[in-house]
Amino acid sequence: MSTSTQKSQNLFQVYLRLRPSQGGANGERFLNVEQPDENENPKHITLNPPNDRRRAIEKFAFTQVFEEDASQLDIFHCTGVASLVKGVLAPCGGDGTDALLATLGVTGSGKTHTILGSRSQRGLTQLALDVIFRSLGQNLVNPDSTPMLEQSVAASDPSEAAMFAASTFVDSVYAEAAPFRASSRAPTPMTVGSPPFLPQYYHNQEAGEMQHLQAQKTIRIVTREDSVAPQTPPSTPRHREDLQNPSQAGRGIALPRSTTHGPGSGHGSRLPRAVAGVKRFMTTTASMRLKTSTKPLHSQSEIAQTPSRRLHRPSAFPQQPDIGALSVSCDPSSEYAVVISMYEVYNDRIFDLLTPPTKSAATKEYRRRPLLFKSTEGSPDRKVVAGLRKVICGSLQQALMVLEAGLHERRVAGTGSNSVSSRSHGFFCVEVKKRPNSSRRNGVEMPWSGSTLTIVDLAGSERARDAKTAGATLAEAGKINESLMYLGQCLQMQSDAANKDKPNLVPFRQCKLTELLFSNSFPSATAYASARHRNPQKAVMIVTADACGDFNATSQILRYSALAREVTVPRIPSITQTILTAAAAASAPAPPQPCSSPLGSPTLHRRPFSPPGHGSGTYPQLMSSPNIVRTVSPTGSPASDVHRITMEAAALEIARLSEEVEYLRQALEEERSARQEAESHLLSMEDRMVELEQVIREDCTAEFERRLEIEMARWRATMQVEMERGEEHWGRKIEVFERSMATATITITAPSGENSALISDNDDDDKENVLLENINEENERLRRDNEILRRELAAMSPTKRQPLQERGSDASLVAKSKSYAESGSPRPSGGTGFDEGSLREKLENLRVSDGQASVRSGSAGNASPKKMRKLAAKRWNAVGNDDDMF
Numbered sequence: 001m002s003t004s005t006q007k008s009q010n011l012f013q014v015y016l017r018l019r020p021s022q023g024g025a026n027g028e029r030f031l032n033v034e035q036p037d038e039n040e041n042p043k044h045i046t047l048n049p050p051n052d053r054r055r056a057i058e059k060f061a062f063t064q065v066f067e068e069d070a071s072q073l074d075i076f077h078c079t080g081v082a083s084l085v086k087g088v089l090a091p092c093g094g095d096g097t098d099a100l101l102a103t104l105g106v107t108g109s110g111k112t113h114t115i116l117g118s119r120s121q122r123g124l125t126q127l128a129l130d131v132i133f134r135s136l137g138q139n140l141v142n143p144d145s146t147p148m149l150e151q152s153v154a155a156s157d158p159s160e161a162a163m164f165a166a167s168t169f170v171d172s173v174y175a176e177a178a179p180f181r182a183s184s185r186a187p188t189p190m191t192v193g194s195p196p197f198l199p200q201y202y203h204n205q206e207a208g209e210m211q212h213l214q215a216q217k218t219i220r221i222v223t224r225e226d227s228v229a230p231q232t233p234p235s236t237p238r239h240r241e242d243l244q245n246p247s248q249a250g251r252g253i254a255l256p257r258s259t260t261h262g263p264g265s266g267h268g269s270r271l272p273r274a275v276a277g278v279k280r281f282m283t284t285t286a287s288m289r290l291k292t293s294t295k296p297l298h299s300q301s302e303i304a305q306t307p308s309r310r311l312h313r314p315s316a317f318p319q320q321p322d323i324g325a326l327s328v329s330c331d332p333s334s335e336y337a338v339v340i341s342m343y344e345v346y347n348d349r350i351f352d353l354l355t356p357p358t359k360s361a362a363t364k365e366y367r368r369r370p371l372l373f374k375s376t377e378g379s380p381d382r383k384v385v386a387g388l389r390k391v392i393c394g395s396l397q398q399a400l401m402v403l404e405a406g407l408h409e410r411r412v413a414g415t416g417s418n419s420v421s422s423r424s425h426g427f428f429c430v431e432v433k434k435r436p437n438s439s440r441r442n443g444v445e446m447p448w449s450g451s452t453l454t455i456v457d458l459a460g461s462e463r464a465r466d467a468k469t470a471g472a473t474l475a476e477a478g479k480i481n482e483s484l485m486y487l488g489q490c491l492q493m494q495s496d497a498a499n500k501d502k503p504n505l506v507p508f509r510q511c512k513l514t515e516l517l518f519s520n521s522f523p524s525a526t527a528y529a530s531a532r533h534r535n536p537q538k539a540v541m542i543v544t545a546d547a548c549g550d551f552n553a554t555s556q557i558l559r560y561s562a563l564a565r566e567v568t569v570p571r572i573p574s575i576t577q578t579i580l581t582a583a584a585a586a587s588a589p590a591p592p593q594p595c596s597s598p599l600g601s602p603t604l605h606r607r608p609f610s611p612p613g614h615g616s617g618t619y620p621q622l623m624s625s626p627n628i629v630r631t632v633s634p635t636g637s638p639a640s641d642v643h644r645i646t647m648e649a650a651a652l653e654i655a656r657l658s659e660e661v662e663y664l665r666q667a668l669e670e671e672r673s674a675r676q677e678a679e680s681h682l683l684s685m686e687d688r689m690v691e692l693e694q695v696i697r698e699d700c701t702a703e704f705e706r707r708l709e710i711e712m713a714r715w716r717a718t719m720q721v722e723m724e725r726g727e728e729h730w731g732r733k734i735e736v737f738e739r740s741m742a743t744a745t746i747t748i749t750a751p752s753g754e755n756s757a758l759i760s761d762n763d764d765d766d767k768e769n770v771l772l773e774n775i776n777e778e779n780e781r782l783r784r785d786n787e788i789l790r791r792e793l794a795a796m797s798p799t800k801r802q803p804l805q806e807r808g809s810d811a812s813l814v815a816k817s818k819s820y821a822e823s824g825s826p827r828p829s830g831g832t833g834f835d836e837g838s839l840r841e842k843l844e845n846l847r848v849s850d851g852q853a854s855v856r857s858g859s860a861g862n863a864s865p866k867k868m869r870k871l872a873a874k875r876w877n878a879v880g881n882d883d884d885m886f
């Protein structure tokens with residue numbers, strides 16, 4: 001198991017850190033570190049299954065193993081965080097190398113403690129930030145004094161991010177610095193202040209060092225009692241501001257101020273106040289996050305409903321361990337900008353931790369929108385988390401404030417295994433952007449490039465039975481375990497590939513977590529073709545474990561994360577063999593000699609195990625079974641022989657039954673875990689469906705409102721047009737009416753003279769047209785009547801025709817007309833000929849030009865067309881009466 005050669009081949013360097021023990025199920029230590037050769041670091045551990053001698057002892061290899069007494073500083077130095085930072089800063093020019101630092105382990109094993117530290121000790125994140133800012137020194141651009149920095153960084157950022165200067169962001173998130181005081185809300189983690197009920201020795205300023213040591217000591221003595229499941233039912237995720245937040249005094253001393261639901265709260269009621277505070281402090285201080293809750297939230301929607309409030313500005317951050325002497329070099333010919341972003345992977349979806357939730361218009365709930373991990377226009381060959389909020393920090397202090405704000409939003413919950421358990425995989429990204437120094441000096445805006453250090457605090461794997469989770473928290477656990485299973489597969493593939501010298505085929509696209517962790521591990525397909533070739537990231541995984549914790553969960557994690565694994569110890573003889581040996585020894589005072597048995601078999605064997613339902617027999621069956629072989633002492637009495645045979649059969653039966661029981665127990669365990677997984681999957685699916693439904697409803701409502709708006713606008717426009725048209729119509733009518741009134745007035749007031757003649761002329765034209773129209777209509781009618789009459793006439797007898805013919809038939813009329821035409825003689829006026837000419841004559845007659853007629857026609861001109869028609873008809877009748885046309 002050589003780890004040195006693997007160091008170069010693996011995608012991850014894998015370190016193991018053991019936490020100070022809390023005690024396992026029975027407090028038995030199952031994990032031992034193998035002592036290394038002289039001047040070497042420990043690299044191997046052995047895993048001895050507790051209370052189960054039949055399970056093999058396994059041996060695992062890691063890049064390095066850190067024992068319980070390893071400090072944060074040891075971890076920082078030995079895992080090579082400084083060299084990761086150096087790769088990111090790229091002191092020799094170029095874009096540098098992306099780096100990934102992650103922790104993996106069972107819930108409560110110390111992942112968050114390692115990555116984020118406690119209120120007295122800094123974690124790897126704070127230490128890495130410290131090194132970055134100290135190393136950049138004068139080369140770091142100050143966002144507050146550099147105009148247009150956000151714009152220029154945003155222009156070179158491929159992830160469609162919203163860029164902010166840290167001062168703007170911090171002012172929007174934090175309220176003004178306030179002195180320590182009791183409030184309705186727990187203060188921000190790591191806030192320094194003097195709790196009102198500190199015991200005397202904590203208040204002693206001169207004893208600062210002692211306090212510090214005391215604080216560290218308290219961290220080391222976390223007891224199992226402190227971490228037992230809360231009395232209240234397990235709660236679901238909650239906001240950090242809802243978590244109880246003990247303050248920190250001086251250097252890492254802090255006591256809680258309110259009673260909580262978390263572990264320790266139960267003790268708090270029984271212990272004196274200060275002691276209870278210390279007790280709770282012990283359970284909570286080892287992580288810088290807030291661990292216990294004052295108000296449990298029961299579902300994700302409850303979280304969504306909680307509007308974000310302004311946080312209390314932290315007044316100080318821990319300074320230990322001190323790495324003031326450490327800095328790495330940066331590129332002196334470049335200027336740098338440090339850009340920070342934070343997000344979490346929750347239920348396989350990505351949520352920004354620096355963007356506050358927004359209130360949904362439809363549901364009135366506060367929700368975060370999931371983001372996509374995708375290729376963008378600016379990054380076609382590499383996927384990026386698109387649409388994050390990113391903050392440009394000009395100092396370590398600003399970066400820590402941003403980190404604090406992001407952690408405040410991360411989902412945590414109290415479970416039976418950890419009082420504040422991370423329910424999501426947290427990603428903290430430090431992008432170190434760089435461009436040539438000369439860029440601004442020459443007035444030419446050069447694009448920013450650079451690399452990213454990503455620090456990941458993974459959620460811990462957990463067993464529902466131990467964690468005592470239910471409902472949404474159980475569903476989350478299902479998702480967490482599922483994503484960790486995929487991560488395990490990827491890690492196993494990488495170590496298998498490294499061991500077998502085969503190319504890495506890591507199935508990292510199975511879930512968001514593995515995609516985010518591994519997608520930068522390989523050069524992209526198009527990277528070689530593109531001008532900017534990026535190196536694969538350098539990655540460090542720190543596996544955390546409790547040597548006395550949950551054996552099954554720990555061994556599972558170690559199995560897939562270790563760089564190499566070996567089964568070193570053969571199986572211990574089974575119970576069957578033990579019983580048989582004992583039975584044989586008991587019943588054989590003298591060495592037994594084989595003799596012919598009734599069944600005639602020569603040797604004694606264990607009956608092979610058959611799973612239930614495969615013909616396992618009862619005692620009489622066993623006795624008659626040909627597989628059973630008995631040994632009979634030649635000197636023994638028949639009674640003792642029978643006794644011995646009975647014993648052997650009993651031993652076999654016991655062995656068979658115990659194997660059967662074992663088999664059933666395993667099957668049951670598998671079934672149970674499968675059921676739990678299925679249930680949690682179902683719950684998470686239900687949650688997802690509810691969320692989807694909500695999103696669809698919101699979308700539908702928005703769409704409906706949009707369409708309604710369009711329809712309303714269209715309707716309003718149509719109505720406007722109609723109204724205008726109506727107004728125009730009535731305007732025209734009124735105009736016509738007014739004109740006719742005016743004409744009538746003029747005609748009445750000036751019946752004679754020049755004007756009168758003129759008006760009369762126009763009126764005459766109008767009258768003529770109307771009359772002509774009426775005459776044509778009348779003509780038509782008369783033609784029809786005429787036709788009818790003619791038909792009637794044709795149907796009559798000749799005697800009856802005569803009188804009518806005398807009145808003049810059509811034919812005679814036509815003839816008459818013809819004769820007039822031929823003779824050229826004028827037609828007699830008032831004749832019965834029905835032709836246009838005579839009608840015109842009649843019209844001419846009608847246009848009697850005396851003043852009276854003009855008046856009448858003038859008034860007719862003002863009348864409606866209907867009235868005019870009536871008038872014309874009357875006149876026609878008058879004419880008809882005068883001159884009978886027929």
Ligand SMILES: Nc1ncnc2c1ncn2[C@@H]1O[C@H](COP(=O)(O)OP(=O)(O)OP(=O)(O)O)[C@@H](O)[C@H]1O
Nearest residue numbers: 019107108109110111112113286287418421422460
């Ligand atoms: N090396 C350590 N030294 C001191 N205390 C530790 C150490 N590791 C863990 N602890 C303490 O154990 C408790 C649980 O640790 P932590 O929250 O880091 O676990 P975790 O692995 O992040 O759990 P989860 O996955 O549920 O979030 C914390 O109170 C922490 O302070």
